[in-house]
Amino acid sequence: MAKQKKQVYISVPSQIISSFSSSSLQSLLVSPKKSSKNKNKLWKNPKLWLLCLFIFALLGMLKAWINLELMVPFSPVPCSILHQQRSESNGVVLKNENNGGFVAKSGEKEEESEFWKQPDGLGYRPCLGFSREYKKWSREIVKDRTKYLVVVVSGGMNQQRNQIVDAVVIARILGAALVVPILQVNVIWGDESEFSDIFDLDNFKKVLADDVRIVSSLPSTHLMSRPVEEKRMPVNASPQWIRSHYLRKMRREGVLLLRGLDSRLSKDLPSDLQKLRCKVAFHALKFAPRILELGNKLTERMRIRGPYLALHLRMEKDVWVRTGCLPGLSPEYDEIINNERKLRPELLTSKSNMTYHDRKLAGLCPLNALEVTRLLKALGAPKDARIYWAGGNPLGGKEALLPLTREFPNFYNKEDLALPGELEPFARKASSMAAIDYIVAENSDVFMPSHGGNMGHAIQGHRAYAGHKKYITPNKRQMLRYFLNASLPEAEFNRIIMDLHGESVGQPELRTLKAGRDVTKYPVPECMCNGQKLHSS
Numbered sequence: 001m002a003k004q005k006k007q008v009y010i011s012v013p014s015q016i017i018s019s020f021s022s023s024s025l026q027s028l029l030v031s032p033k034k035s036s037k038n039k040n041k042l043w044k045n046p047k048l049w050l051l052c053l054f055i056f057a058l059l060g061m062l063k064a065w066i067n068l069e070l071m072v073p074f075s076p077v078p079c080s081i082l083h084q085q086r087s088e089s090n091g092v093v094l095k096n097e098n099n100g101g102f103v104a105k106s107g108e109k110e111e112e113s114e115f116w117k118q119p120d121g122l123g124y125r126p127c128l129g130f131s132r133e134y135k136k137w138s139r140e141i142v143k144d145r146t147k148y149l150v151v152v153v154s155g156g157m158n159q160q161r162n163q164i165v166d167a168v169v170i171a172r173i174l175g176a177a178l179v180v181p182i183l184q185v186n187v188i189w190g191d192e193s194e195f196s197d198i199f200d201l202d203n204f205k206k207v208l209a210d211d212v213r214i215v216s217s218l219p220s221t222h223l224m225s226r227p228v229e230e231k232r233m234p235v236n237a238s239p240q241w242i243r244s245h246y247l248r249k250m251r252r253e254g255v256l257l258l259r260g261l262d263s264r265l266s267k268d269l270p271s272d273l274q275k276l277r278c279k280v281a282f283h284a285l286k287f288a289p290r291i292l293e294l295g296n297k298l299t300e301r302m303r304i305r306g307p308y309l310a311l312h313l314r315m316e317k318d319v320w321v322r323t324g325c326l327p328g329l330s331p332e333y334d335e336i337i338n339n340e341r342k343l344r345p346e347l348l349t350s351k352s353n354m355t356y357h358d359r360k361l362a363g364l365c366p367l368n369a370l371e372v373t374r375l376l377k378a379l380g381a382p383k384d385a386r387i388y389w390a391g392g393n394p395l396g397g398k399e400a401l402l403p404l405t406r407e408f409p410n411f412y413n414k415e416d417l418a419l420p421g422e423l424e425p426f427a428r429k430a431s432s433m434a435a436i437d438y439i440v441a442e443n444s445d446v447f448m449p450s451h452g453g454n455m456g457h458a459i460q461g462h463r464a465y466a467g468h469k470k471y472i473t474p475n476k477r478q479m480l481r482y483f484l485n486a487s488l489p490e491a492e493f494n495r496i497i498m499d500l501h502g503e504s505v506g507q508p509e510l511r512t513l514k515a516g517r518d519v520t521k522y523p524v525p526e527c528m529c530n531g532q533k534l535h536s537s
Protein backbone atom coordinates (compact mmCIF):
# COMPACT_ATOMS: atom_id res chain seq x y z
CA MET A 1 0.00 0.00 0.00
CA ALA A 2 1.50 3.25 -1.11
CA LYS A 3 2.43 5.54 1.77
CA GLN A 4 0.39 8.74 1.65
CA LYS A 5 2.06 12.09 1.92
CA LYS A 6 1.11 14.11 5.04
CA GLN A 7 0.24 17.71 4.51
CA VAL A 8 0.73 20.39 7.15
CA TYR A 9 -1.75 23.23 7.49
CA ILE A 10 -0.87 26.62 9.02
CA SER A 11 -3.47 29.23 9.80
CA VAL A 12 -2.39 32.39 7.99
CA PRO A 13 -4.39 35.61 7.52
CA SER A 14 -6.07 35.90 4.13
CA GLN A 15 -4.20 39.10 3.31
CA ILE A 16 -0.91 37.25 3.41
CA ILE A 17 -2.24 34.26 1.53
CA SER A 18 -3.56 36.40 -1.30
CA SER A 19 -0.11 37.90 -1.80
CA PHE A 20 1.25 34.50 -2.81
CA SER A 21 0.27 32.22 -5.67
CA SER A 22 -1.08 28.85 -4.73
CA SER A 23 1.76 27.16 -6.59
CA SER A 24 4.48 28.94 -4.58
CA LEU A 25 2.76 28.19 -1.26
CA GLN A 26 2.34 24.54 -2.23
CA SER A 27 5.98 24.32 -3.13
CA LEU A 28 6.95 25.58 0.33
CA LEU A 29 4.73 23.10 2.18
CA VAL A 30 5.43 19.95 0.15
CA SER A 31 9.08 20.81 -0.55
CA PRO A 32 9.82 18.38 -3.46
CA LYS A 33 13.37 17.78 -4.58
CA LYS A 34 14.61 20.35 -7.06
CA SER A 35 17.82 21.16 -8.72
CA SER A 36 20.29 23.49 -7.03
CA LYS A 37 19.54 26.04 -9.70
CA ASN A 38 15.88 26.15 -8.72
CA LYS A 39 16.84 26.37 -5.05
CA ASN A 40 18.93 29.45 -5.62
CA LYS A 41 16.08 31.08 -7.48
CA LEU A 42 13.70 30.19 -4.67
CA TRP A 43 15.75 31.81 -1.88
CA LYS A 44 16.07 34.95 -3.93
CA ASN A 45 12.29 35.33 -4.00
CA PRO A 46 11.34 38.34 -1.73
CA LYS A 47 7.90 36.90 -1.13
CA LEU A 48 9.48 33.88 0.57
CA TRP A 49 11.45 36.11 2.93
CA LEU A 50 8.27 37.97 3.86
CA LEU A 51 6.44 34.73 4.62
CA CYS A 52 9.32 33.44 6.79
CA LEU A 53 9.41 36.65 8.80
CA PHE A 54 5.66 36.47 9.34
CA ILE A 55 5.81 32.84 10.52
CA PHE A 56 8.66 33.58 12.96
CA ALA A 57 6.75 36.59 14.32
CA LEU A 58 3.60 34.53 14.69
CA LEU A 59 5.42 31.76 16.56
CA GLY A 60 7.07 34.33 18.84
CA MET A 61 3.71 35.86 19.69
CA LEU A 62 2.23 32.44 20.43
CA LYS A 63 5.13 31.58 22.77
CA ALA A 64 4.84 34.89 24.61
CA TRP A 65 1.09 34.43 25.03
CA ILE A 66 1.52 30.91 26.42
CA ASN A 67 4.12 32.12 28.99
CA LEU A 68 1.87 34.96 30.07
CA GLU A 69 -1.04 32.59 30.51
CA LEU A 70 1.04 30.45 32.86
CA MET A 71 2.21 33.42 34.93
CA VAL A 72 -1.02 35.42 35.31
CA PRO A 73 -4.28 33.49 35.11
CA PHE A 74 -6.99 35.40 33.32
CA SER A 75 -9.46 37.10 35.60
CA PRO A 76 -12.49 39.18 34.71
CA VAL A 77 -11.96 41.24 37.90
CA PRO A 78 -10.63 44.78 37.28
CA CYS A 79 -7.08 45.45 38.52
CA SER A 80 -8.02 47.62 41.49
CA ILE A 81 -10.54 45.08 42.79
CA LEU A 82 -8.10 42.21 42.18
CA HIS A 83 -5.50 43.90 44.40
CA GLN A 84 -8.07 44.40 47.13
CA GLN A 85 -9.25 40.78 47.01
CA ARG A 86 -5.71 39.52 47.38
CA SER A 87 -5.14 41.85 50.31
CA GLU A 88 -8.36 40.70 51.99
CA SER A 89 -7.29 37.06 51.69
CA ASN A 90 -4.22 37.93 53.75
CA GLY A 91 -6.16 40.17 56.11
CA VAL A 92 -4.34 43.36 55.18
CA VAL A 93 -6.94 45.69 53.67
CA LEU A 94 -6.96 49.01 55.49
CA LYS A 95 -10.01 51.21 55.37
CA ASN A 96 -9.54 54.84 54.50
CA GLU A 97 -12.28 57.43 54.16
CA ASN A 98 -10.54 58.98 51.15
CA ASN A 99 -10.10 55.94 48.92
CA GLY A 100 -11.89 53.05 50.59
CA GLY A 101 -8.69 51.15 51.37
CA PHE A 102 -5.04 51.47 50.48
CA VAL A 103 -2.85 48.88 48.81
CA ALA A 104 0.53 48.01 50.24
CA LYS A 105 3.60 48.08 48.03
CA SER A 106 5.70 45.35 49.56
CA GLY A 107 8.82 46.18 47.54
CA GLU A 108 9.06 49.77 48.65
CA LYS A 109 11.45 50.88 51.37
CA GLU A 110 10.62 54.01 53.25
CA GLU A 111 13.40 56.55 53.34
CA GLU A 112 15.30 56.47 56.60
CA SER A 113 14.15 59.22 58.90
CA GLU A 114 15.66 60.44 62.12
CA PHE A 115 12.20 60.27 63.64
CA TRP A 116 12.15 56.46 63.38
CA LYS A 117 15.64 56.07 64.85
CA GLN A 118 15.63 53.95 68.00
CA PRO A 119 17.42 54.96 71.23
CA ASP A 120 20.64 53.32 72.32
CA GLY A 121 19.56 50.51 74.65
CA LEU A 122 23.15 50.14 75.94
CA GLY A 123 22.88 46.39 75.47
CA TYR A 124 20.34 45.89 78.25
CA ARG A 125 18.47 42.59 78.09
CA PRO A 126 16.00 40.87 80.45
CA CYS A 127 17.66 38.93 83.26
CA LEU A 128 15.47 37.40 85.94
CA GLY A 129 17.97 35.34 87.90
CA PHE A 130 16.46 34.66 91.33
CA SER A 131 18.59 34.07 94.41
CA ARG A 132 19.20 30.65 95.97
CA GLU A 133 17.17 31.68 99.00
CA TYR A 134 14.20 32.57 96.79
CA LYS A 135 14.36 29.24 94.98
CA LYS A 136 14.66 27.37 98.28
CA TRP A 137 11.49 28.95 99.66
CA SER A 138 9.68 28.41 96.33
CA ARG A 139 9.59 24.66 96.90
CA GLU A 140 7.94 25.13 100.29
CA ILE A 141 5.47 27.78 99.07
CA VAL A 142 4.09 25.83 96.11
CA LYS A 143 3.52 22.78 98.37
CA ASP A 144 1.43 24.71 100.91
CA ARG A 145 -2.29 23.81 100.97
CA THR A 146 -3.39 25.76 104.04
CA LYS A 147 -3.39 29.44 103.01
CA TYR A 148 -5.30 31.06 100.15
CA LEU A 149 -5.40 34.66 98.99
CA VAL A 150 -8.50 35.99 97.21
CA VAL A 151 -8.25 39.42 95.55
CA VAL A 152 -10.84 41.62 93.85
CA VAL A 153 -9.35 44.02 91.31
CA SER A 154 -11.13 47.09 89.97
CA GLY A 155 -10.85 49.87 87.41
CA GLY A 156 -9.89 49.71 83.75
CA MET A 157 -7.80 46.99 82.15
CA ASN A 158 -4.45 48.62 82.91
CA GLN A 159 -5.40 49.28 86.55
CA GLN A 160 -6.42 45.65 86.81
CA ARG A 161 -3.03 44.55 85.43
CA ASN A 162 -1.21 46.56 88.08
CA GLN A 163 -3.31 45.08 90.87
CA ILE A 164 -2.85 41.52 89.58
CA VAL A 165 0.93 42.03 89.60
CA ASP A 166 0.76 43.17 93.22
CA ALA A 167 -1.59 40.31 94.14
CA VAL A 168 0.96 37.72 92.99
CA VAL A 169 3.73 39.42 94.97
CA ILE A 170 1.56 39.62 98.12
CA ALA A 171 0.71 35.92 97.77
CA ARG A 172 4.42 35.19 97.58
CA ILE A 173 5.15 37.31 100.65
CA LEU A 174 2.48 35.40 102.62
CA GLY A 175 3.47 32.01 101.20
CA ALA A 176 -0.13 31.51 100.10
CA ALA A 177 -1.82 30.12 97.01
CA LEU A 178 -3.49 32.75 94.86
CA VAL A 179 -7.03 32.19 93.66
CA VAL A 180 -7.41 33.54 90.11
CA PRO A 181 -8.15 37.25 90.64
CA ILE A 182 -11.77 38.37 90.49
CA LEU A 183 -12.43 41.29 88.13
CA GLN A 184 -14.97 43.65 89.63
CA VAL A 185 -17.76 44.64 87.26
CA ASN A 186 -16.93 48.05 85.82
CA VAL A 187 -19.90 50.28 86.63
CA ILE A 188 -18.85 52.95 84.10
CA TRP A 189 -18.61 50.66 81.05
CA GLY A 190 -20.71 47.74 82.30
CA ASP A 191 -17.92 45.29 81.48
CA GLU A 192 -18.55 41.90 83.13
CA SER A 193 -15.40 40.21 81.77
CA GLU A 194 -13.64 37.55 83.81
CA PHE A 195 -9.90 36.98 84.08
CA SER A 196 -9.84 34.37 81.31
CA ASP A 197 -11.76 36.68 78.95
CA ILE A 198 -8.82 39.11 78.93
CA PHE A 199 -5.75 37.12 79.93
CA ASP A 200 -4.39 33.68 79.04
CA LEU A 201 -5.11 31.74 82.24
CA ASP A 202 -3.10 28.65 81.27
CA ASN A 203 -0.04 30.79 80.55
CA PHE A 204 -0.53 32.67 83.84
CA LYS A 205 -0.46 29.43 85.82
CA LYS A 206 2.39 27.89 83.85
CA VAL A 207 4.76 30.86 84.02
CA LEU A 208 4.28 31.30 87.78
CA ALA A 209 4.30 27.59 88.67
CA ASP A 210 7.69 27.88 90.44
CA ASP A 211 6.85 31.11 92.27
CA VAL A 212 3.24 31.01 93.48
CA ARG A 213 0.60 28.30 93.24
CA ILE A 214 -2.34 29.58 91.20
CA VAL A 215 -5.73 27.89 91.68
CA SER A 216 -8.98 28.52 89.82
CA SER A 217 -11.11 28.37 92.95
CA LEU A 218 -10.97 27.61 96.65
CA PRO A 219 -10.74 23.90 97.51
CA SER A 220 -13.67 22.21 99.22
CA THR A 221 -11.74 22.26 102.52
CA HIS A 222 -11.86 26.08 102.55
CA LEU A 223 -15.25 26.81 101.02
CA MET A 224 -16.89 27.13 104.42
CA SER A 225 -14.08 29.25 105.86
CA ARG A 226 -14.89 32.77 106.98
CA PRO A 227 -12.40 34.88 104.99
CA VAL A 228 -10.57 37.68 106.70
CA GLU A 229 -11.52 40.74 104.63
CA GLU A 230 -9.22 43.72 104.51
CA LYS A 231 -10.79 46.56 102.53
CA ARG A 232 -7.91 49.00 102.48
CA MET A 233 -4.19 48.48 102.57
CA PRO A 234 -2.06 51.53 103.40
CA VAL A 235 0.02 53.18 100.69
CA ASN A 236 3.57 51.85 100.33
CA ALA A 237 2.92 48.76 102.43
CA SER A 238 6.17 46.82 102.95
CA PRO A 239 6.57 43.01 103.06
CA GLN A 240 7.14 43.28 106.81
CA TRP A 241 3.87 45.19 107.28
CA ILE A 242 1.95 42.64 105.19
CA ARG A 243 3.29 39.68 107.16
CA SER A 244 2.71 41.30 110.55
CA HIS A 245 -0.91 42.27 109.73
CA TYR A 246 -2.16 39.36 107.63
CA LEU A 247 -0.16 36.20 108.27
CA ARG A 248 -1.59 35.29 111.68
CA LYS A 249 -5.18 35.88 110.55
CA MET A 250 -4.61 33.89 107.38
CA ARG A 251 -3.18 30.93 109.28
CA ARG A 252 -6.18 30.98 111.59
CA GLU A 253 -8.93 31.30 108.94
CA GLY A 254 -7.13 29.90 105.91
CA VAL A 255 -8.46 32.57 103.53
CA LEU A 256 -7.63 36.28 103.16
CA LEU A 257 -9.75 38.56 100.98
CA LEU A 258 -8.18 41.80 99.72
CA ARG A 259 -9.73 44.68 97.80
CA GLY A 260 -8.44 48.05 96.64
CA LEU A 261 -4.84 47.05 95.90
CA ASP A 262 -4.22 49.87 93.44
CA SER A 263 -0.73 51.31 94.12
CA ARG A 264 -0.78 50.09 97.73
CA LEU A 265 2.19 47.74 97.74
CA SER A 266 5.55 49.48 98.13
CA LYS A 267 7.48 50.13 94.92
CA ASP A 268 10.78 49.61 96.75
CA LEU A 269 10.94 45.87 97.40
CA PRO A 270 13.78 43.36 97.77
CA SER A 271 15.42 42.40 94.47
CA ASP A 272 13.75 38.97 94.16
CA LEU A 273 10.28 40.46 94.60
CA GLN A 274 11.06 43.14 92.01
CA LYS A 275 12.05 40.39 89.57
CA LEU A 276 8.79 38.61 90.36
CA ARG A 277 6.91 41.79 89.50
CA CYS A 278 8.61 41.85 86.10
CA LYS A 279 7.94 38.16 85.58
CA VAL A 280 4.23 38.69 86.15
CA ALA A 281 3.94 41.90 84.10
CA PHE A 282 6.05 40.89 81.11
CA HIS A 283 5.69 37.11 80.96
CA ALA A 284 2.69 35.79 82.91
CA LEU A 285 0.06 38.37 81.96
CA LYS A 286 -0.29 37.46 78.31
CA PHE A 287 -3.55 38.44 76.63
CA ALA A 288 -6.16 35.82 75.77
CA PRO A 289 -5.54 34.12 72.39
CA ARG A 290 -8.42 35.73 70.49
CA ILE A 291 -7.48 39.22 71.72
CA LEU A 292 -3.83 38.60 70.88
CA GLU A 293 -4.75 37.30 67.43
CA LEU A 294 -6.77 40.39 66.49
CA GLY A 295 -4.22 42.77 68.02
CA ASN A 296 -1.46 41.18 65.95
CA LYS A 297 -3.60 41.36 62.80
CA LEU A 298 -4.13 45.09 63.29
CA THR A 299 -0.40 45.46 63.90
CA GLU A 300 0.33 43.76 60.56
CA ARG A 301 -2.11 46.06 58.79
CA MET A 302 -0.37 49.11 60.23
CA ARG A 303 3.15 47.83 59.54
CA ILE A 304 2.61 46.53 56.00
CA ARG A 305 3.62 49.89 54.53
CA GLY A 306 6.53 50.49 56.89
CA PRO A 307 7.06 51.84 60.42
CA TYR A 308 4.23 53.45 62.35
CA LEU A 309 3.66 55.70 65.33
CA ALA A 310 1.15 54.96 68.08
CA LEU A 311 -0.48 57.69 70.15
CA HIS A 312 -2.45 57.31 73.35
CA LEU A 313 -4.78 60.31 73.33
CA ARG A 314 -6.50 61.34 76.55
CA MET A 315 -9.17 63.75 75.35
CA GLU A 316 -12.35 62.18 76.76
CA LYS A 317 -14.83 64.33 78.65
CA ASP A 318 -14.13 62.68 82.02
CA VAL A 319 -10.37 63.25 81.60
CA TRP A 320 -10.82 67.00 81.17
CA VAL A 321 -13.13 67.06 84.20
CA ARG A 322 -10.83 65.04 86.47
CA THR A 323 -7.63 66.89 85.57
CA GLY A 324 -9.10 70.37 86.07
CA CYS A 325 -8.13 71.27 82.50
CA LEU A 326 -9.96 72.59 79.44
CA PRO A 327 -10.00 71.05 75.95
CA GLY A 328 -9.50 74.39 74.16
CA LEU A 329 -11.89 73.48 71.34
CA SER A 330 -14.30 76.38 71.81
CA PRO A 331 -15.86 78.45 74.63
CA GLU A 332 -18.93 76.17 74.44
CA TYR A 333 -16.93 73.02 75.19
CA ASP A 334 -14.96 74.76 77.94
CA GLU A 335 -18.26 75.75 79.55
CA ILE A 336 -19.50 72.14 79.42
CA ILE A 337 -16.40 71.01 81.35
CA ASN A 338 -16.61 73.83 83.90
CA ASN A 339 -20.28 73.10 84.58
CA GLU A 340 -19.62 69.38 85.00
CA ARG A 341 -16.80 70.10 87.43
CA LYS A 342 -19.02 72.39 89.51
CA LEU A 343 -21.69 69.72 89.70
CA ARG A 344 -19.20 67.01 90.73
CA PRO A 345 -16.22 68.62 92.46
CA GLU A 346 -15.21 65.23 93.91
CA LEU A 347 -14.06 64.15 90.45
CA LEU A 348 -11.14 66.58 90.52
CA THR A 349 -8.19 64.35 91.37
CA SER A 350 -5.74 66.72 93.07
CA LYS A 351 -4.53 70.29 93.64
CA SER A 352 -7.98 71.83 93.47
CA ASN A 353 -6.58 75.24 94.46
CA MET A 354 -4.69 75.62 91.17
CA THR A 355 -6.14 77.54 88.24
CA TYR A 356 -6.40 75.99 84.80
CA HIS A 357 -3.54 78.19 83.52
CA ASP A 358 -1.30 77.13 86.43
CA ARG A 359 -2.09 73.48 85.82
CA LYS A 360 -1.28 73.86 82.15
CA LEU A 361 2.13 75.42 82.76
CA ALA A 362 2.89 72.82 85.45
CA GLY A 363 2.45 70.07 82.86
CA LEU A 364 -0.60 68.58 84.58
CA CYS A 365 -2.96 68.81 81.60
CA PRO A 366 -3.33 66.38 78.69
CA LEU A 367 -2.13 67.69 75.34
CA ASN A 368 -4.93 68.51 72.92
CA ALA A 369 -4.80 67.56 69.23
CA LEU A 370 -3.24 70.85 68.13
CA GLU A 371 -0.45 70.54 70.71
CA VAL A 372 0.21 66.90 69.77
CA THR A 373 0.42 67.93 66.12
CA ARG A 374 2.90 70.74 66.78
CA LEU A 375 5.01 68.47 68.97
CA LEU A 376 5.18 65.71 66.36
CA LYS A 377 6.07 68.17 63.59
CA ALA A 378 8.83 69.71 65.72
CA LEU A 379 10.22 66.23 66.46
CA GLY A 380 10.44 65.47 62.74
CA ALA A 381 7.48 63.16 62.19
CA PRO A 382 7.00 62.79 58.40
CA LYS A 383 3.74 64.09 56.98
CA ASP A 384 3.07 60.64 55.49
CA ALA A 385 3.71 58.89 58.82
CA ARG A 386 1.18 56.18 59.60
CA ILE A 387 -0.38 56.85 63.00
CA TYR A 388 -2.43 54.51 65.17
CA TRP A 389 -4.33 56.27 67.91
CA ALA A 390 -5.66 54.56 71.02
CA GLY A 391 -8.06 56.00 73.55
CA GLY A 392 -11.71 56.74 74.17
CA ASN A 393 -13.94 58.98 72.08
CA PRO A 394 -12.64 62.56 72.42
CA LEU A 395 -14.89 65.35 73.58
CA GLY A 396 -15.97 67.07 70.38
CA GLY A 397 -15.72 63.90 68.27
CA LYS A 398 -13.87 64.09 64.94
CA GLU A 399 -13.73 67.87 65.18
CA ALA A 400 -11.37 67.53 68.16
CA LEU A 401 -8.95 65.50 66.00
CA LEU A 402 -8.93 67.81 62.95
CA PRO A 403 -5.48 69.36 63.63
CA LEU A 404 -3.98 65.87 63.60
CA THR A 405 -5.88 64.46 60.63
CA ARG A 406 -5.15 67.52 58.47
CA GLU A 407 -1.41 67.31 59.10
CA PHE A 408 -1.17 63.50 59.18
CA PRO A 409 -3.81 62.00 56.86
CA ASN A 410 -2.74 58.37 57.50
CA PHE A 411 -4.52 58.35 60.85
CA TYR A 412 -6.23 55.16 62.06
CA ASN A 413 -7.74 53.48 65.09
CA LYS A 414 -8.95 49.91 65.57
CA GLU A 415 -12.36 50.66 64.06
CA ASP A 416 -10.66 51.88 60.86
CA LEU A 417 -8.40 48.84 60.61
CA ALA A 418 -10.76 46.02 61.55
CA LEU A 419 -12.62 44.11 58.86
CA PRO A 420 -16.41 43.80 59.19
CA GLY A 421 -17.31 41.63 62.19
CA GLU A 422 -13.82 41.41 63.69
CA LEU A 423 -14.59 43.70 66.63
CA GLU A 424 -18.08 42.33 67.19
CA PRO A 425 -17.05 39.67 69.78
CA PHE A 426 -15.59 42.46 71.93
CA ALA A 427 -18.53 44.87 71.73
CA ARG A 428 -19.44 46.34 75.14
CA LYS A 429 -16.22 44.85 76.60
CA ALA A 430 -14.10 47.89 77.36
CA SER A 431 -11.22 45.90 78.87
CA SER A 432 -10.87 43.72 75.77
CA MET A 433 -10.95 46.81 73.54
CA ALA A 434 -8.26 48.41 75.71
CA ALA A 435 -6.19 45.23 75.42
CA ILE A 436 -6.38 45.39 71.60
CA ASP A 437 -5.20 49.02 71.74
CA TYR A 438 -2.40 47.98 74.07
CA ILE A 439 -1.10 45.32 71.67
CA VAL A 440 -1.01 47.60 68.61
CA ALA A 441 0.52 50.47 70.60
CA GLU A 442 3.17 48.28 72.24
CA ASN A 443 4.16 46.83 68.85
CA SER A 444 4.64 50.25 67.24
CA ASP A 445 8.01 51.65 66.17
CA VAL A 446 7.42 54.85 68.13
CA PHE A 447 4.94 55.46 70.96
CA MET A 448 3.83 58.70 72.57
CA PRO A 449 1.10 59.39 75.16
CA SER A 450 -0.63 62.76 75.32
CA HIS A 451 -0.86 62.42 79.11
CA GLY A 452 0.33 60.11 81.87
CA GLY A 453 -1.75 57.20 83.07
CA ASN A 454 -1.74 53.47 83.65
CA MET A 455 -1.60 52.49 79.97
CA GLY A 456 1.25 54.86 79.16
CA HIS A 457 3.26 53.67 82.16
CA ALA A 458 2.65 50.00 81.38
CA ILE A 459 3.68 50.42 77.74
CA GLN A 460 6.76 52.40 78.76
CA GLY A 461 7.94 49.47 80.88
CA HIS A 462 7.01 46.91 78.25
CA ARG A 463 8.94 48.74 75.53
CA ALA A 464 11.95 49.13 77.82
CA TYR A 465 11.88 45.41 78.62
CA ALA A 466 11.69 44.64 74.88
CA GLY A 467 15.00 46.42 74.25
CA HIS A 468 14.16 50.09 74.88
CA LYS A 469 12.00 50.80 71.85
CA LYS A 470 11.39 54.48 71.19
CA TYR A 471 8.99 56.04 73.66
CA ILE A 472 8.50 59.82 73.56
CA THR A 473 7.67 61.39 76.91
CA PRO A 474 6.30 64.90 76.23
CA ASN A 475 8.22 67.37 78.39
CA LYS A 476 5.08 69.36 79.07
CA ARG A 477 6.39 71.37 81.98
CA GLN A 478 9.28 72.77 79.95
CA MET A 479 7.78 73.03 76.49
CA LEU A 480 4.35 74.59 76.96
CA ARG A 481 5.62 78.12 77.50
CA TYR A 482 7.11 77.93 73.99
CA PHE A 483 3.78 76.72 72.64
CA LEU A 484 2.19 79.89 74.04
CA ASN A 485 4.82 82.17 72.47
CA ALA A 486 3.24 83.15 69.13
CA SER A 487 6.20 85.35 68.13
CA LEU A 488 8.70 82.46 68.17
CA PRO A 489 9.81 81.52 64.60
CA GLU A 490 8.94 77.97 63.62
CA ALA A 491 12.57 76.95 63.02
CA GLU A 492 13.58 78.18 66.47
CA PHE A 493 10.53 76.51 68.05
CA ASN A 494 11.45 73.18 66.41
CA ARG A 495 15.07 73.43 67.58
CA ILE A 496 14.00 74.11 71.18
CA ILE A 497 11.50 71.23 71.20
CA MET A 498 14.11 68.82 69.78
CA ASP A 499 16.61 69.87 72.46
CA LEU A 500 14.02 69.41 75.24
CA HIS A 501 13.29 65.84 74.13
CA GLY A 502 16.81 64.64 73.39
CA GLU A 503 16.83 62.52 76.57
CA SER A 504 13.11 61.67 76.56
CA VAL A 505 12.85 59.00 73.88
CA GLY A 506 13.05 55.81 75.92
CA GLN A 507 16.74 55.49 76.78
CA PRO A 508 17.63 53.17 79.69
CA GLU A 509 17.07 54.85 83.03
CA LEU A 510 17.85 53.44 86.45
CA ARG A 511 14.79 52.90 88.62
CA THR A 512 16.91 53.51 91.68
CA LEU A 513 17.72 57.10 90.70
CA LYS A 514 14.44 58.15 92.26
CA ALA A 515 12.58 56.58 95.18
CA GLY A 516 9.13 55.16 94.56
CA ARG A 517 9.59 54.28 90.89
CA ASP A 518 7.72 51.21 89.67
CA VAL A 519 9.99 48.45 88.36
CA THR A 520 7.39 47.55 85.73
CA LYS A 521 7.92 51.06 84.31
CA TYR A 522 11.71 51.22 84.90
CA PRO A 523 12.96 47.59 84.72
CA VAL A 524 16.66 48.57 84.96
CA PRO A 525 18.59 47.41 86.99
CA GLU A 526 16.57 44.72 88.80
CA CYS A 527 15.08 43.04 85.71
CA MET A 528 17.58 43.96 82.98
CA CYS A 529 21.36 43.80 82.82
CA ASN A 530 24.13 44.42 80.29
CA GLY A 531 27.43 43.80 82.06
CA GLN A 532 28.30 47.50 82.08
CA LYS A 533 27.37 50.35 84.34
CA LEU A 534 24.75 52.91 83.37
CA HIS A 535 26.10 56.42 83.85
CA SER A 536 23.55 59.05 84.73
CA SER A 537 24.01 62.64 83.72
